[in-house]
Amino acid sequence: xxxxxxxxxxxxxxxxxxxxxxxxxxxxxxxxxxxxxxxxxxxxxxxxxxxxxxxxxxxxxxxxxxxxxxxxxxxxxxxxxxxxxxxxxxxxxxxxxxxxxxxxxx
Amino acid sequence: xxxxxxxxxxxxxxxxxxxxxxxxxxxxxxxxxxxxxxxxxxxxxxxxxxxxxxxxxxxxxxxxxxxxxxxxxxxxxxxxxxxxxxxxxxxxxxxxxxxxxxxxxxxxxxxxxxxxxxxxxxxxxxxxxxxxxxxxxxxxxxxxxxxxxxxxxxxxxxxxxxxxxxxxxxxxxxxxxxxxxxxxxxxxxxxxxxxxxxxxxxxxxxxxxxxxxxxxxxxxxxxxxxxxxxxxxxxxxxxxxxxxxxxxxxxxxxxxxxxxxxxxxxxxxxxxxxxxxxxxxxxxxxxxxxxxxxxxxxxxxxxxxxxxxxxxxxxxxxxxxxxxxxxxxxxxxxxxxxxxxxxxxxxxxxxxxxxxxxxxxxxxxxxxxxxxxxxxxxxxxxxxxxxxxxxxxxxxxxxxxxxxxxxxxxxxxxxxxxxxxxxxxxxxxxxxxxxxxxxxxxxxxxxxxxxxxxxxxxxxxxxxxxxxxxxxxxxxxxxxxxxxxxxxxxxxxxxxxxxxxxxxxxxxxxxxxxxxxxxxxxxxxxxxxx
Numbered sequence: 001x002x003x004x005x006x007x008x009x010x011x012x013x014x015x016x017x018x019x020x021x022x023x024x025x026x027x028x029x030x031x032x033x034x035x036x037x038x039x040x041x042x043x044x045x046x047x048x049x050x051x052x053x054x055x056x057x058x059x060x061x062x063x064x065x066x067x068x069x070x071x072x073x074x075x076x077x078x079x080x081x082x083x084x085x086x087x088x089x090x091x092x093x094x095x096x097x098x099x100x101x102x103x104x105x106x
Numbered sequence: 107x108x109x110x111x112x113x114x115x116x117x118x119x120x121x122x123x124x125x126x127x128x129x130x131x132x133x134x135x136x137x138x139x140x141x142x143x144x145x146x147x148x149x150x151x152x153x154x155x156x157x158x159x160x161x162x163x164x165x166x167x168x169x170x171x172x173x174x175x176x177x178x179x180x181x182x183x184x185x186x187x188x189x190x191x192x193x194x195x196x197x198x199x200x201x202x203x204x205x206x207x208x209x210x211x212x213x214x215x216x217x218x219x220x221x222x223x224x225x226x227x228x229x230x231x232x233x234x235x236x237x238x239x240x241x242x243x244x245x246x247x248x249x250x251x252x253x254x255x256x257x258x259x260x261x262x263x264x265x266x267x268x269x270x271x272x273x274x275x276x277x278x279x280x281x282x283x284x285x286x287x288x289x290x291x292x293x294x295x296x297x298x299x300x301x302x303x304x305x306x307x308x309x310x311x312x313x314x315x316x317x318x319x320x321x322x323x324x325x326x327x328x329x330x331x332x333x334x335x336x337x338x339x340x341x342x343x344x345x346x347x348x349x350x351x352x353x354x355x356x357x358x359x360x361x362x363x364x365x366x367x368x369x370x371x372x373x374x375x376x377x378x379x380x381x382x383x384x385x386x387x388x389x390x391x392x393x394x395x396x397x398x399x400x401x402x403x404x405x406x407x408x409x410x411x412x413x414x415x416x417x418x419x420x421x422x423x424x425x426x427x428x429x430x431x432x433x434x435x436x437x438x439x440x441x442x443x444x445x446x447x448x449x450x451x452x453x454x455x456x457x458x459x460x461x462x463x464x465x466x467x468x469x470x471x472x473x474x475x476x477x478x479x480x481x482x483x484x485x486x487x488x489x490x491x492x493x494x495x496x497x498x499x500x501x502x503x504x505x506x507x508x509x510x511x512x513x514x515x516x517x518x519x520x521x522x523x524x525x526x527x528x529x530x531x532x533x534x535x536x537x538x539x540x541x542x543x544x545x546x547x548x549x550x551x552x553x554x555x556x557x558x559x560x561x562x563x564x565x566x567x568x569x570x571x572x573x574x575x576x577x578x579x580x581x582x583x584x585x586x587x588x589x590x591x592x593x594x595x596x597x598x599x600x601x602x603x604x605x606x607x608x609x610x611x612x613x614x615x616x617x618x619x620x621x622x623x624x625x626x627x628x629x630x631x632x633x634x635x636x
Binding site: 007011014015018019022023025026027029030032033034036037048049050051052053054057058060061062064065066067068069071072075076079080081082085 | 107109111112113116119120123124127131152153155156157158185186187188190191193194195197198199200201204205208209212213216219220222223226227260263264267271287291294295298301302348
């Protein structure tokens with residue numbers, strides 16, 4: 001488990017270093033945005049007993065579509081688009097953490 | 107997931123990012139054809155106003171599919187998620203262009219990862235890494251990414267995921283170990299395709315329907331029953347909730363899809379995708395330029411031999427996953443021949459080829475690795491397959507990779523891309539011209555640059571090649587742009603612009619902007635002399 005966490009940390013570090021080297025601060029901010037979009041779904045899908053590669057790939061694809069869709073809807077309630085992004089991120093993260101793990105029969 | 111798999115995927119992702127963002131690394135101004143400008147503007151406007159919208163701003167509502175026949179002028183022309191994504195990355199990324207273009211690049215080569223998942227889980231790592239590496243260098247996707255039909259590529263990237271999740275779901279039914287999560291994921295991916303672009307959705311639906319029918323016959327078991335009715339009802343409810351608000355966007359679009367059935371060109375059923383017999387070939391066929399169909403570049407010479415080997419391997423083995431890939435092939439074949447019954451225009455049909463690369467690279471990889479497995483003993487396979495895959499990866503990098511690098515590295519260099527001087531003028535227009543301004547452009551070299559001028563200034567415009575009969579066209583400002591003529595030493599254009607400008611100088615029309623060889627005159631309701 002410790003080795004797995006270390007590997008994930010190393011991969012994130014390498015990706016961040018490359019993004020910073022190529023795009024500067026914008027690259028790191030881009031990664032932060034990507035992280036905000038996909039993290040809630042990765043946490044959520046992980047709870048349904050999917051394999052790691054299934055979780056990562058479906059998390060990225062879902063985040064890139066569902067997060068913006070929710071932002072579009074919530075922006076009609078929250079007046080600022082910028083604020084809405086953070087509201088949606090917070091809500092999704094809360095949902096992802098609150099959903100109980102259902103690794104069997106789902 | 108093994109550590110070498112994680113490392114391989116990380117390398118693939120970073121290579122993809124480094125390669126596909128080459129055009130924005132060299133010049134940070136936006137690039138692409140007219141479609142690229144239009145898509146960019148959708149997210150850009152939401153960022154500028156810090157709010158999403160249901161009605162398009164005037165400056166971008168007048169020049170795409172003309173207008174929606176059901177919802178009317180100014181309605182959204184795509185469901186919002188793809189363009190809101192641009193906005194999110196502009197805001198979080200802290201830049202108007204670079205973060206958006208990283209997103210565009212990533213969503214254009216992301217199909218490599220859905221192909222990887224499908225082939226890794228249903229076949230093996232060598233097959234998966236071979237196909238996904240080739241996808242990162244895919245010439246056809248690169249062309250479309252550069253031109254600007256970016257939602258279409260992204261939508262097609264979902265196809266392998268839909269296939270994979272459906273496979274897992276049906277497999278769980280056949281093994282009496284129902285995993286409804288895969289049903290939800292299949293449906294979710296289909297809904298996402300609807301939200302991004304319907305063409306990818308059509309391929310997914312056609313392929314999974316074929317697979318469902320074939321498997322029902324083979325297994326003699328219906329995939330629908332008491333055990334999943336509740337889940338299906340929930341999914342139907344969610345689907346309607348998501349789809350209905352945006353359905354008329356597609357239904358009312360003037361998008362090259364006909365409902366009148368007429369049988370024509372039946373001989374085309376014998377070809378996979380024949381273009382030589384098209385009216386206008388090779389210049390203007392009503393679809394992408396002819397280079398889009400150049401399969402030697404999209405794949406490699408004699409690629410079709412390996413595609414056929416892959417198909418033969420699947421037909422001989424006929425395991426469930428083989429039937430799935432064959433259903434994908436059959437689904438694409440059907441859609442690529444929809445023009446025979448008159449449903450698609452050629453332009454719309456040709457874009458279906460974006461669904462071909464993932465399929466063909468999968469078939470090629472399955473054919474190679476499967477072929478080795480068929481003709482060698484098991485103890486030899488462990489030695490031969492890694493060596494073969496490494497050699498083939500070297501081949502992919504040196505042929506497809508080099509080709510991809512050259513195309514991306516040389517893409518949209520000035521004068522094909524808007525210049526800093528033009529961007530500066532567009533920003534001035536954004537800050538100083540009234541919202542009601544309508545601008546006529548003279549001198550900007552290309553049509554796409556013209557489009558980028560509109561969207562970067564947030565003002566509608568017209569140039570000499572546009573239709574001039576729309577009732578809303580009432581020109582208030584004239585941009586006379588000498589900058590392209592000066593920078594490209596185009597004496598003829600410069601002379602023509604000088605003559606054209608003379609009428610405004612003689613009439614004493616106020617000059618509002620004069621900087622970097624770009625001049626902007628203010629007229630009110632004036633007629634344009636051509």
